[in-house]
Amino acid sequence: MPAGATAGASTPVDASGTFTSWPVQIWCSHPGVHWKCLEKAGSFEVSVNAGVRDQVAWVRLYNEAGATPAKPFYVSPRATKTEKEPNDRILEVTETLHDNEVTYGLLEKNGDVDHYRLALRAGEPFSATLDATRSLRSPLDAHLQLLDERGFVLTENLDRYGYDPGIAFQPKKDGTYYLRVFGFPVEPDSTISFRGGADWCYRLQWQRSQLPFDAFNAEGILLPSVAPEGPSPTSKDSAATVSLPLDTQRAILHNKETHFYRIQNLGGKSLEIQLLAQSIGSYLDATLTITNKEGKQVSFQDDDKTNRDPKLVWQVPDNEEYWVSVSDFHKLGSEDRVYRLQIRERLTxxxxxxxxxxxxxxxxxxxxxxxxxxxxxxxxxxxxxxxxxxxxxxxxxxxxxxxxxxxxxxxxxxxxxxxxxxxxxxxxxxxxxxxxxxxxxxxxxxxxxxxxxxxx
The missing domain is CATH 2.60.40.10 (Immunoglobulins)
Incomplete structure (x- = not known):
């Protein structure tokens, strides 16, 4: 702990477990993240170069006896702090969290519950996100609640970003509020109780804005939202022809709305078409449909196995005109039904x-x-x-x-x-x-x- 550090600063980090010899050697996947053993076994100083963007670095400890499995370590330009115990009850909390500050916490034992104090203002938007499984690979299926100063639950969420929660709220009055964190195992078992353990870590952040629609790429780098260019392609006439690779982000704003993307002159190419929605915090139950110029359905994808975000691979048969369309399975629309469409060629x-x-x-x-x-x-x-x-x-x-x-x-x-x-x-x-x-x-x-x- 903590499971991350701030770019342009040095952060003390303590590792759990037993060290039979000290110091150890450290390998890190990111050249701008530097680990140094301190005098006490299990204690490190982590220095991150300035300018490193939000992403996951992987760390492995090793000595003459062998190596540990690689563990994810999150680096970010945002200021970071570590959870302070005791905080099982709101009366025990001694610090107030600041907006856009990342707090690293740990549900260290079964039954553990963490609380954090906030100062919110009337009428201002508020949102909070908790990342456990997306980047930290934690076994924690977290539950996040917002409480008033008396401890009553105002809003809560379990799985806005896959297994990770996110909440949004607009307070009616200035005052003190609390975030409560507890959780269950991602892999369920027969035990019905709050759980915890040495690796049940998480990163918590809140902001005076709406929930972000962020995604991680294959290298573990956080991709910021993509600003849409031009009006939404709600008809075939308003759709532009896709140039590869495509990475665009939009929202299905109205009920029964469908967005269209034209595929033409790509005959023989194999395309990977991925639609990110639930994984970036959207309420869109996304569907992907491919039709030909006569309107006949060529391919359709709703869920990708256990993931609600559809993904399909399609071999374009010829250079004729085809349409990739995006819609909500329930035909619903709203500002928080956001999607990110990515289309790239799969080379032989x-x-x-x-x-x-x-x-x-x-x-x-x-x-x-x-x-x-x-x-x-x-x-x-x-x-x-x-x-x-x-x-x-x-x-x-x-x-x-x-x-x-x-x-x-x-x-x-x-x-x-x-x-x-x-x-x-x-x-x-x-x-x-x-x-x-x-x-x-x-x-x-x-x-x-x-x-x-x-x-x-």
């Missing part, structure tokens, strides 16, 4: 992922690293696996294979390191006929790591 290639992000082994002991494979645009051909960032004496075998229309859907490369070594590395796939190698993605943005240590 292989999608490669590694289920494991950390592999521990003994020196000179061969082990396998499994790679899951998915063909993009029906690619077939020969593949060679390359190891990038490994020591010079590393030996990789089973590095060549062929992909056909029948598979394989996975491949295991064998790795042997004759001498002790640990660190981050990358597996890359060199595909026949494609110039740029494909980097195998890990389960997080931290990539993959080997701890090849001597066993005493």
């Amino acid at each position: 290639s292989l999608l490669a992922t590694a289920p494991a992000e950390l592999k521990e082994s003994k020196a000179n002991e061969e082990f396998e690293w499994s790679i899951a494979l998915e063909r993009i645009n029906n690619w077939t051909g020969d593949v060679e696996v390359l190891g990038v960032g490994l020591p010079a004496d590393a030996v990789l075998t089973n590095t060549q294979f062929a992909v056909t229309k029948d598979g394989p859907k996975a491949h295991a490369v064998k790795v042997k390191l004759p001498t002790p070594w640990q660190g981050p590395f990358a597996l890359q796939l060199k595909l026949a006929g494609i110039e740029t190698p494909v980097t195998v993605a890990g389960p997080t943005q931290a990539g993959v790591w080997i701890s090849n240590v001597v066993t005493k």
